[in-house]
Ligand SMILES: O=C(CO)COP(=O)(O)O
Ligand SMILES: O=C[C@H](O)COP(=O)(O)O
Ligand SMILES: [Zn+2]
């Protein structure tokens with residue numbers, strides 16, 4: 014098994030929806046965090062999504078280079094080089110792309126993928142997110158329609174965001190009170206403009222108080238039941254038009270949950286019951302990667318790092334020593350995400 018094709022990606026998402034579970038989407042910024050995410054998926058025998066933010070893509074190109082397109086392609090090339098080492102299927106995705114980065118990041122990638130698809134080659138990525146949450150709803154949807162057409166040509170999936178995820182993204186602090194809870198009217202406007210798949214497949218981040226990052230309990234009021242209410246309202250407005258189901262409930266949207274870190278098992282389970290089929294996790298896996306490194310450094314501080322003109326113990330500062338511990342820590346957190354989302358074993362249920 015390997016990197017998803019358009020068909021196996023569609024099947025991955027359909028099986029999640031029909032089976033009432035969600036696929037973890039893990040942000041990666043390096044080959045090590047990518048390896049850790051894949052190791053976690055493999056241990057959980059879970060399907061998975063690997064994603065890169067625009068800052069992550071810049072970092073992938075070399076922290077001193079900062080080329081988002083080349084960094085994204087480097088991440089994809091690395092993933093294609095190692096895919097056969099992992100007995101699971103995973104998709105590659107680019108995370109939040111705001112309006113000011115469409116022309117310098119998202120569109121160039123999609124244009125490359127349109128050409129790849131025309132030649133019958135695998136595309137660099139299998140899905141991309143357009144994040145129009147900082148725009149007016151009209152502008153958000155107008156651009157989504159345009160990008161969905163390009164995404165259809167590339168045979169990729171477009172993720173959109175209706176409402177806004179709070180917290181921090183590439184160091185930008187969102188307005189915590191702005192638009193954090195999507196309304197059914199806004200969600201309906203998206204369906205009216207984008208259709209139900211006939212214009213290209215898309216997934217939707219409807220916001221229900223989500224924030225990026227992990228916060229103290231009580232700081233964030235997540236209302237995952239809101240997703241069920243919006244699904245029901247939009248299903249009713251659709252009438253006889255086709256809508257897929259979660260259990261026996263009509264659920265027109267394939268939903269994405271952002272800000273997975275710091276959410277409780279119960280909040281995640283409710284979101285999944287209401288049609289979430291992809292959940293993004295970054296902050297908690299960043300912490301899980303870095304925490305063992307902190308441990309390693311403190312344990313080995315004397316004589317390794319605290320050196321005055323001496324070399325110290327090579328075995329302890331070899332990046333492989335602490336890097337291995339970091340990967341192990343992050344892989345374990347990825348397994349936990351799979352458990353909470355119910356995706357454990359999903360890789361072995363493919364047909
Ligand atoms: O939504 C995310 C990436 O798009 C991840 O959010 P967290 O950092 O809160 O897990
Ligand atoms: O969007 C939120 C993700 O955690 C990405 O974070 P980043 O933009 O700092 O890489
Ligand atoms: Zn957003």
Ligand SMILES: [Zn+2]
Nearest residue numbers: 178271272293
């Ligand atoms: Zn996000």
